[in-house]
Amino acid sequence: MNTSQTYLDLYARYRDQLMSVAPDAMNACRDEAIRTFGHKGLPTLKVEEYKYTDTERAFGGDYHLSVATAKVTASDAPVVVNNDELLTRYYGSCVDMSDPIVALNTAFASECLCIHVGRNQHVERPLEITDVLRAQADTMEHKRILIVLDECASLTILMHYTAADQQHFLTTQVVEVVAGDGAHLDLYEIEETHSLCTRFNTVAVNVGRNATVRHNGITLWGGITRNTITVSLKGEMSEVTLNGCVMADKHQHVDTNTVIRHEVPRCTSHELYKYVVDEQATGAFAGKVYVAPGAQQTQSDEVNQNICIGSESHMYTQPMLEIYADDVKCSHGSTVGKLDETALFYMRQRGIPRPKARQLLIQAFIGQVVDYIPLQPLRERLHIMVERRLGGDLDTCAGCTLCK
């Protein structure tokens, strides 16, 4: 039996339970989603968007389905589980529902974490969401998050993904983001799970007029990681920045796929992704910038820089521009290299042992991505997390509430 069929069977078994716990707006999409998934199946390596990640392998395995029903008891945070009004209005509106992995998530998601910031509201303190995977058996979870910023609202969110138990975990997550006119969103995602974890994360952002959205994805530990980030610029004069860094070793697999759609004129987008792949790890980056007909005076720059350290490590990179307007300024570039041997020798002459010299150089390379984070305490904390990652420190995660 193929892997896709096991998910169809699983759906048949759990459909009623899911329908009974989840809100109507989510249930309304459920059957359609499983039909989409049944029709398309898990994407093979021949599907352009998934050619670097073997989904058969990633979704194979015998997982227990976790049907979560949580409550948020936080007082002043703008977070609730299942805000019916928001779900009715926005659920499924940002993300490409025809994507088979999104469809799978939509079929199985049982709740949606909703974050809403009203018009002209500024959430002063950054919001941190720490996701700790816990289970006594191999478990799959399908998570859904909806973030809505009304006109001129602003918010900074840090989402921190961790795993506390040594089980196999399969996670799909879909984050839909609506950034209204004049809104300002900083969204940081950090993955620090472990080698038994498979994570398919899709972030889909719709950006209004005059808005600013910054996304920074930092992958430090994991097994198989796939991050899909799509941004649609739907209002003029907006600016979006997608940054990310990856440190992968052992048999880690990290695949990032970004699409920025300039649908209207006069928007700006920036992308900087840096990978360090060591040992037998595989990294992949595919970034497409699409400029629609008429989206004049678009400005876009895309950079992907990678260091392959291990002789058995692999890096695939694919920057893409698709432009249908004639008055635009777009650039893209990609490099794969090794550590600078001249710098390594200089440091060793000063007495710094080779492993430490390597660590300092990698930290400097990756650190550039972290330096773009405007919030100073967060920036410093992330620098420490990167340093610990390089030092091979697994015990703590540099100051999340659980490890303090």
Place this chain on the structure above:
Amino acid sequence: MLEIRNLHARVEGKEILKGVDLTIRDGEIHALMGTNGAGKSTLSNVIVGHPKYEVTEGSITFDGLDLLKMSPEERSHAGIFMSFQLPVEIPGVSMTNFMRAAVNARREALGEEPLKSTDFLRLMRDTQKLVDIDKRLVSRSVNEGFSGGEKKRNEIFQMAMLQPTFCILDETDSGLDVDALRVVAEGFNKLRNEKTSAMVITHYQRLLDYIRPDIVHVLLDGRIVKTAGPELAREIEERGFDWIRP
């Protein structure tokens, strides 16, 4: 004491050093002069253990240690320091982190505790005053965007931080104007004690007006062909190298 015996070395398959013998005793300053391509930089790179250079014959001992069996970092811990002809820019690595790693690695190798943060920063501050380097340079990434003179001054600063017993100054005068040269040379002289020895590589007499050598060698075509007192440097300044050629 550094002792080099019958040293042969090649780089990328080409033999550059063809039997070098050289002894530098504690406290002595030796100048090494010679034409371009004679092997001066090869000799210094072999002493510090650059992986690109392959020693095919001969030996180097330093204070009784077999240098050729040691890694570059171990040679550094033993007290060998090279001021690079072209100091390397390392964007993103701060001078502070770089020096902290270097100082503490050396202390660890010598069986000492790493310096506490406050003690380390005090050492940085004191040393920066001693060698008169702008503190803004010390707070930047290693050599990034430094002028030629600033890079050479930074080499002397690092020397002061690490307190080596044997220093190689590889064309420290190249790319420096007279004032910068004087400052760098004075910095070096300030750091010397009666135990410190050095090998100064230069094309010109000028540097040797500030750092006075005890002995001057001429290296031509991979061999030391002449050794004499400081007057030899002056003679070369006037007459060039041709008269020395065997």
